[in-house]
Amino acid sequence: MHDQELIKKIKEDNQEAFKTLIDKYKQQVFNIAIGFLHDKTSADDVVQDVFIKFWDTRKNFELTAKFSTWLFRVTSNTCINIVRRNKFSTSFSSLKKKDDENKSLNFEDTIEDENNTNFDEKYRQKHIKSALKIAINKLPKKQRIAFILSKYQDFSYKEIADIMELSVSSIESLLHRAKKNLQKHLLNTYNSLNNL
Amino acid sequence: MNCKDIENKLIFFIEGKLPDAENLQIKQHLEKCSECSKKAEFIRLSLAFSDTEKNEKVNPFVTTRILSKINTNRNVKISVKKVLQPVFVAVLLFFTIWLGNFSANTYFNYEYKIVDYQDTTTLNKTEQFVANDISYDDYYFVNSQ
Numbered sequence: 157m158h159d160q161e162l163i164k165k166i167k168e169d170n171q172e173a174f175k176t177l178i179d180k181y182k183q184q185v186f187n188i189a190i191g192f193l194h195d196k197t198s199a200d201d202v203v204q205d206v207f208i209k210f211w212d213t214r215k216n217f218e219l220t221a222k223f224s225t226w227l228f229r230v231t232s233n234t235c236i237n238i239v240r241r242n243k244f245s246t247s248f249s250s251l252k253k254k255d256d257e258n259k260s261l262n263f264e265d266t267i268e269d270e271n272n273t274n275f276d277e278k279y280r281q282k283h284i285k286s287a288l289k290i291a292i293n294k295l296p297k298k299q300r301i302a303f304i305l306s307k308y309q310d311f312s313y314k315e316i317a318d319i320m321e322l323s324v325s326s327i328e329s330l331l332h333r334a335k336k337n338l339q340k341h342l343l344n345t346y347n348s349l350n351n352l
Numbered sequence: 353m354n355c356k357d358i359e360n361k362l363i364f365f366i367e368g369k370l371p372d373a374e375n376l377q378i379k380q381h382l383e384k385c386s387e388c389s390k391k392a393e394f395i396r397l398s399l400a401f402s403d404t405e406k407n408e409k410v411n412p413f414v415t416t417r418i419l420s421k422i423n424t425n426r427n428v429k430i431s432v433k434k435v436l437q438p439v440f441v442a443v444l445l446f447f448t449i450w451l452g453n454f455s456a457n458t459y460f461n462y463e464y465k466i467v468d469y470q471d472t473t474t475l476n477k478t479e480q481f482v483a484n485d486i487s488y489d490d491y492y493f494v495n496s497q
Binding site: 171174175178179182183185186187190191194196199200203204207208211284285287288291307308335336338339342343346 | 360363364367391398399401405406408409410411414415417
């Protein structure tokens with residue numbers, strides 16, 4: 157069934173049509189959300205919020221473009237807002253978290269004393285994960301959205317352009333700059349790790 | 353190409369987005385330069401981590417959760433309606449009564465003049481006659497003048 161037919165039914169409070177729509181797009185919404193938030197639980201929450209937001213506004217919903225375009229735009233904006241909100245609290249809790257991480261690593265160190273390579277690998281994985289997270293979050297807003305839609309959802313330039321309401325050439329340029337910036341931030345992390 | 357030039361193109365090399373000639377140059381450089389090779393590996397692993405995240409699956413119960421949430425919200429809305437409706441009717445009734453009272457006072461404002469008949473000095477002859485304060489003859493005498 158086409159999205160337009162589903163939306164028409166949803167406007168008439170048809171929950172079965174709404175269920176079909178959720179099942180069709182939930183994984184894609186989740187992929188975008190995890191690209192921004194890097195946390196499974198938070199990404200699941202975003203999936204819930206986005207679909208509930210749609211349900212609450214279904215009566216006034218005017219489908220001027222593709223539904224999926226609208227949905228992915230709302231998802232990106234919701235995630236950007238969450239990241240912005242979290243930045244404040246994260247800056248305060250980061251010191252404590254670092255301390256906790258070191259403690260847990262030391263604990264792992266003692267229990268895995270016999271297998272140092274295992275510890276090194278875990279430590280390295282942890283740093284690689286946080287390096288990517290930090291590098292993505294350091295990107296300017298538009299570059300970040302374009303990169304995540306491209307990397308986490310494999311959207312084409314045209315699809316990203318529709319979602320972000322920009323031209324295809326702007327998306328090409330945004331993605332090029334995003335990758336260059338990402339590379340710069342990753343190399344900075346690599347250098348700082350090596351200087352420890 | 354020196355190490356700096358290589359560093360600037362590592363991400364595009366890893367993604368396989370460079371022309372063949374450039375690709376080969378970087379490949380040859382990485383085979384010789386261990387530092388650039390380590391950096392390339394770090395970027396490759398970081399980007400590969402995004403693939404790991406991409407393969408995560410959404411919670412299978414998310415649809416059920418959303419549907420139960422919208423039904424809960426609807427019930428809450430209905431119960432709010434149940435409470436607010438009688439309150440609204442009561443307020444409307446009170447307002448209607450007040451409006452009726454207000455408009456009656458505004459447009460049919462009767463003034464009742466209270467005359468103190470004990471003090472008849474301020475009254476004219478007719479009023480004094482009505483108040484039984486003067487006789488008919490006195491009243492007639494005044495009016496016939």
